[in-house]
Amino acid sequence: MTASITPAMPNNASTGAGLALYVHWPFCVSKCPYCDFNSHVRAAVDEAAWRDALLADLAHEAALLPGRRLTSIFFGGGTPSLMAPTTVAALIGAARGHWAVADGLEVTLEANPNSVEAARFADLAAAGVNRLSLGLQSFDDSALAFLGRAHSAREGLAALDIAQAHFERVSFDLIYALPGDGESGWARSLERAIALGTGHLSLYQLTIEPGTRFAAMAARGELEPLDGDRAAALFELTAERTAAAGIPAYEISNHARRGAESRHNLTYWRYGDYAGIGPGAHGRRLGRRTMRHRKPENFLTAVARGGHGLAEDAPLLASEAADEALVMGLRLAEGIDAEALAMRFGVADVVDWRAVGRLVASGHLTRKRGRIAATPRGRLVLDRLLGEIAYCAPVEAL
Template identity: 80%
Template sequence: MASFALPQQQQLNVATAPEPLALYVHWPFCVSKCPYCDFNSHVRSAIDQDAWREALLADLDHEARLLPGRRLTSIFFGGGTPSLMEPGTVAALIAAAREQWPVADDLEITLEANPNSVEAARFADLAAAGVNRLSLGLQSFDDASLAFLGRAHSAREGLEALGIAQNHFTRVSFDLIYALPGDSEATWATMLDRALALGTGHLSLYQLTIEPGTRFAAQEAAGQLEPLDSDRAAALYELTAERTTAAGLPPYEISNHARPGEESRHNLAYWRYADYAGVGPGAHGRRLGQRTVRHRKPENFLSAIARNGHGIAEEEALTAIQAADEALVMGLRLAEGIDTAALAARFAMAEIVDWPAIDRLTGSGHITRNGSRIAATPAGRLVLNRLLAEIAA
């Protein structure tokens, strides 16, 4: 039988280059529950910071034992409201991650924060703890809209917190929510221009979505809330892409806009279907061909840590078809799209897309194709779920 060997240098690279890994840490606590939020967040009157630090460190240690030698490229503290964590807890988790894995020289460490004055006062300590990128939940520059969204800060507090963040962190991003009931192209354009003038290299701009189980969903069912109609929302989406592109922060993903080089490396790991370890209540992870989910309720998570040394509630091996479908769904959110041949080879499948459907959607202007690489056009991203249903092989 004929044998095949890589050249010596290539063999060396394969043997010595560790695979990249992203780490997600979930802090489940919030001061209050926003009416649009379906994330795993909980309001508690008291939080034992010492107990939570030890629990999260134990959960991280469990993942590290399963993923030795991987090169850590990013850490993301999400929530919940991670800026409610004691900076010492953040520092301890960063130090543990650095001890467990070799890290990239440009390790990105992001923490989500609310702009309340109490949390903004911690920004200097969080930066000293090792956070180098802050994601700030401004959501709006309008006090009436902030009240509608259930936010606990004012527009003035938000802008003050942004200024503090820009003084302390190398990279800053902030979120805005648009397509609220009553939004018009004129009102959103004014807010968007203001956002673009604030000088950050990254913006996350989300359309308001009524998620099941939220207070907004209950209000909609009771006839107390009427979402913006889909045609007007689509017009706002198109306006967003036009304005951000003109300002040098084009959309690199459906809701995320950045100057070249300022993209969220952590979120790119999700969308490019890389492995990531998820620790903390409700955290999802994907590693070694498995999907992991932690216990959502904080008390159940702590019980699992005490019982098992980790907080895993579910651990499932993914089939090649499941993984390929997930990679397709995630990758087509990106402006860069996906290399279908590379993904098919990765999952040992002949094809991961239906090429006649791709040809049809290319003709209709919803997909672009360059060899085996495909991407959704701006028009395609507006109807992405429908495209995915058509093209998955």
């Protein structure tokens, strides 16, 4: 791959262009052993101080992005359902004040299903949240205990009932391919998940991430991950059963009925602009990548000192942006328009078309003119596939 020294052109930066907002709440009741997200356990949280800091961080981003049209807000974490609904309302109200708002603004909040948090759902809906993403993770108490979750299966289902009564749209997460998982057990879980009637499911295979407690256990021989062939069989089963139920995979791990896709996450995968605020939050706007200070205390100090929590605000090179857009876009069932991406970033190509041809012939990719997409077979080996086709040469170098 030839590296470009050309900065990526500001993307979607015109007046009225769409913009997504991500808000990171870093606090959790406990740290799950599989989690490598920026989450922290604290004995107490000064809610007023955090509300003021997040509002200041938001105002900083808004000043850099005037005239944009807000398409979605996503409260992630951590456990954002631990936020006071008044804090959530303040942030939604401020965002609506900073930018024009698209019709059907999607406002998602991630929640854990402990009964204490579920009791807040009505207030969160009144605050402006219209889509809830619920971390059920499993219907089995032993699996939940293994995953370090603080709720039971019964609590999870009760929280889902409450969520469906209060929010226009509800999604929930399940984690599968745990050690010892088999096709019959996972098939039963899928049937139950589909029968619960939500329009969106996030179904993630357990991965052992560096730096997590599970990684330490695996290194000591105390945890043996499911072998690759069995995990692949479960992935294929997931795709088959959800598609048959009318909730096909529109992304590697996300399944939805038509029209129920996460608009916010589609902004990421289609490589649109988004502002990220809060500890450790990433953003991408105006041809630049941003990252906030990860540690909560450092974030608060930075906001108090400079009015924002930025730790990094750097230009994206055209080659970097093109490669990232390729990687993100091929996660989607719709794939990418490789020719349009090359024009967008001012590079000659984003893929090696000879490699694409070989992978079309082998059944790993499809191609319709300039649009390419991974087949179900290709999605099983997506990382390797990307390594074969990625190519980005600057126009001026040819």
